[in-house]
Amino acid sequence: MGSVVRIVILSVIFLASLTNCQEGILHVSDGSTQREFCIVHNHSWTALAQSLDTATVYPLVNLTSQLLCNSSGITPDLVKGKAVVVMRGDCDFSLKALNAQELGATALLIASNKTLVTPSANESEYAKVTIPLALMRYMDFLEAQKVFTGEMQVKLYAPPLAKLDASTLVMLLIAIITVALGGYWSGACERERLNSGQEDGGKGESKADSGELSLYSPLKVVLLVLVMCGMLVLMYYFYRILVYVIIAIFCLASANALFFCFDAVLDQIGCGTIRFSVRNWNFSVRSIILASVCIVIAVIWGVYRNEDRWIWILQDILGIAFCLNFIRTISLSNFKICVILLSLLLVYDVFFVFITPFFTKNGVSIMVQVALGPDASGEKMEGNMVQVPAEPQPPTEKLPVVMRVPRFSGLAQNLCGMQFSILGYGDIIIPGLLIAYCSRFDVWVNSSWKVYFSSCCTAYLMGMIVTFAVMLLSGMGQPALLYLVPFTLITSAVVAGCRGEMRRFWTGTSYEILDSSRKPLLPEGRTERDVEGDKC
CATH class of the missing domain: 3.50.30.30 (Glucose Oxidase; domain 1)
Incomplete structure (x- = not known):
């Protein structure tokens, strides 16, 4: 144990040490x-x-x-x-x-x-x-x-230049808070549905009452990943056209997500609303005000999206709302689906980051090229070589698919061009879907300590720390899912195995076989042997 502590301390000292910059x-x-x-x-x-x-x-x-x-x-x-x-x-x-x-x-x-x-x-x-x-x-x-x-x-x-910049810590905080809130929100919605005794009907894929979509078919998961691969390749070859389509979609989706986030917060604090009708159409004053605010924020971002000095704040706010609403809306029906989806996306992430540079003309991975944009040369580095534009460059359109936090240290870097720490939305959403499943499973088994949710959040935090540590040690960007997926999947499986609930955790819940009350699958402290012979 003492040697492990010493290694950790030495690693922290190394990461916090100063390094020369070009x-x-x-x-x-x-x-x-x-x-x-x-x-x-x-x-x-x-x-x-x-x-x-x-x-x-x-x-x-x-x-x-x-x-x-x-x-x-x-x-x-x-x-x-x-x-x-x-x-x-x-x-x-x-x-x-x-x-x-x-x-x-x-x-x-x-x-x-x-x-x-x-x-x-x-x-x-x-x-x-x-x-x-x-x-x-x-x-x-x-x-x-x-x-x-x-x-x-x-x-x-x-x-x-400090290797461990404060922006990295801010990014880590944004990531863990977002996945934790998204998972908690998903679990709270599930508890509310259980308490209200609502039926979702069908096979649980489409829940019209809550606007959620449940992924329960392995085939659909495979098709989803294939569609993502196709979209990434299309973005690589037709970036200058599709980037505007993605920007428009992001403005609409993030404004909608921000509305639901604000609305949920106002519900929690007990903020009332005034309703009125116009020609049989019912309106809420609170909803109208919230929708107006969210649309204005999205429009401001859309107009000033290339202004580096301050627009990153709005992009991060909209991005957090988008991730939260996505984690709440898309639910994975069982751990088997979680394993298939996260494993496929792990392969997807590694392939498009590490393998595709061998096939591209400029030796830059498709993932990096799409994330930074084809003209973002000021943000690209090759080994110890840096490139700084000699003249002001026209703004380049970039996909709104990353959280961005400017580096707080490095006066020279900011004089030569504003530098950012970035984290892709996928590195938040994909593990967030597993965390949301763990949160819902805690509700199904009536876990008072939320053991699945809390352990998966802790595993995500450790995975993010390892990701940043490897990135700083290697001096290269890393596919975060390479570390996040094993940490979260293995931790969740170990918890389920130790509690004797692996079979239930693997198969999840099939809404069509539950009775009308939709009671939790297993009360806290009970095992499968305790409920042998129970009928649904």
């Missing part, structure tokens, strides 16, 4: 005014200071009329002991750096009209360069010239 900051001042701009550098060159206070001050010399592919025509006295800014092009970064170093410059900035990439060279070239080297946007340099009319003093530094 983006840096160019601090420009003239004594009275100061501005900061994005730069991109490489750790293999001379390392930059980690803070503004420890960074060295250099006078800046404007040589943007030069490419510095050779030192001819440049007086050493002009650049000696100063930082030099030249234009990108015609020769390697290492040659520019060696020429600047030979002339006596103390730092080299390369202004670029192209996408900023991590400056690289042959391994043998790195050791020859002893001065700091970084790329900056040419438009930033032009802006600096307008702001600073006199001599510019510059500092180059790269603040270390």
